[in-house]
Amino acid sequence: MTAHxxxxxxxxxxxxxxxxxVKPTPQRVVIADYLLQTDSHPTADEVLxxxxxxxxxxxxxxxxxNTLNTLKDAGVIKEVLTEPGRVRYDxxxxxxxxFVDVKTGKIVDIPADKVEAIGELLGDQYKVHGFQxxxxxxxxxx
Amino acid sequence: MTAHxxxxxxxxxxxxxxxxxVKPTPQRVVIADYLLQTDSHPTADEVLxxxxxxxxxxxxxxxxxNTLNTLKDAGVIKEVLTEPGRVRYDxxxxxxxxFVDVKTGKIVDIPADKVEAIGELLGDQYKVHGFQxxxxxxxxxx
DNA sequence: GTCTCAACTTAGACTTATTCTAAGTACATG
DNA sequence: CATGTACTTAGAATAAGTCTAAGTTGAGAC
Numbered sequence: 073m074t075a076h077x078x079x080x081x082x083x084x085x086x087x088x089x090x091x092x093x094v095k096p097t098p099q100r101v102v103i104a105d106y107l108l109q110t111d112s113h114p115t116a117d118e119v120l121x122x123x124x125x126x127x128x129x130x131x132x133x134x135x136x137x138n139t140l141n142t143l144k145d146a147g148v149i150k151e152v153l154t155e156p157g158r159v160r161y162d163x164x165x166x167x168x169x170x171f172v173d174v175k176t177g178k179i180v181d182i183p184a185d186k187v188e189a190i191g192e193l194l195g196d197q198y199k200v201h202g203f204q205x206x207x208x209x210x211x212x213x214x
Numbered sequence: 215m216t217a218h219x220x221x222x223x224x225x226x227x228x229x230x231x232x233x234x235x236v237k238p239t240p241q242r243v244v245i246a247d248y249l250l251q252t253d254s255h256p257t258a259d260e261v262l263x264x265x266x267x268x269x270x271x272x273x274x275x276x277x278x279x280n281t282l283n284t285l286k287d288a289g290v291i292k293e294v295l296t297e298p299g300r301v302r303y304d305x306x307x308x309x310x311x312x313f314v315d316v317k318t319g320k321i322v323d324i325p326a327d328k329v330e331a332i333g334e335l336l337g338d339q340y341k342v343h344g345f346q347x348x349x350x351x352x353x354x355x356x
Numbered sequence: 357g358t359c360t361c362a363a364c365t366t367a368g369a370c371t372t373a374t375t376c377t378a379a380g381t382a383c384a385t386g
Numbered sequence: 387c388a389t390g391t392a393c394t395t396a397g398a399a400t401a402a403g404t405c406t407a408a409g410t411t412g413a414g415a416c
Contacts, residue, residue, distance in 0.1 A: 132367065
């Protein structure tokens with residue numbers, strides 16, 4: 073299984089993990105692999121069921137959470153907070169934003185350059201009700 | 215107790231609730247009041263302890279959650295999702311964004327006009343590590 | 357090759373945030 | 387002043403995520 077990562081070179085999940093210093097155990101490879109080939113921004117639970125039903129590897133809930141946190145800490149994936157009470161994951165770590173369809177809950181990636189004119193229209197396939205810019209950083213104690 | 219709301223007129227919490235069609239019970243007034251006079255983006259639990267210790271009104275956890283959901287549905291307050299697993303609340307319902315200090319967790323409101331040039335500096339009291347634009351809306355089925 | 361040790365995985369207990377339930381209270385209306 | 391609806395309450399229930407302690411794996415030492 074192959075996928076595009078930030079650098080835009082085709083890599084296997086295993087190569088990606090190795091390059092980030094994460095030991096590529098079968099469980100981790102299978103989870104990273106699943107995240108790399110989906111654009112559905114799954115929750116931990118969705119990862120568990122998708123991977124469990126598709127694959128021969130035994131996989132416990134704790135390992136899914138452990139792996140997602142390991143991959144997040146290693147910069148392989150990112151957390152996405154779109155709704156209260158659940159965390160979603162995204163293997164697209166390039167600088168981008170998200171569009172949440174309030175009817176279906178579907179989450180679509182928006183490339184950063186689309187957002188240059190933040191208040192403007194996003195194109196005609198999106199009806200924007202509103203948006204939220206969330207900054208992360210540090211306050212200078214003036 | 216008074217506070218500024220969107221319309222920038224000074225209103226009491228009670229008047230605000232009435233204007234939004236929410237019956238101003240003592241518990242609701244006290245919670246709305248607390249949210250209007252703080253800029254700390256508290257969680258439900260923080261609302262409960264702040265209000266419980268400051269006030270003579272008995273207040274149960276369930277009522278805090280009920281009231282926060284009622285106020286959110288009535289458009290009096292907004293949810294803010296900044297960290298996994300907890301919801302914060304903001305009585306500033308004007309169009310604005312948030313800056314999260316990754317060291318302290320402090321959340322500061324950013325007026326919408328500050329964000330016009332989204333990629334640019336935010337001013338020198340903020341060191342921006344990154345930001346996330348979260349759109350809400352509807353996908354057109356083309 | 358096989359021993360050993362640290363790293364990884366596991367099941368299930370635990371925690372935390374939130375919602376639900378069922379009973380009690382309050383207060384406007386007839 | 388009886389009544390009904392809306393509100394509040396304590397505590398049980400749920401859901402997402404973390405922790406714990408025991409078992410497994412596999413890379414390097416020998």
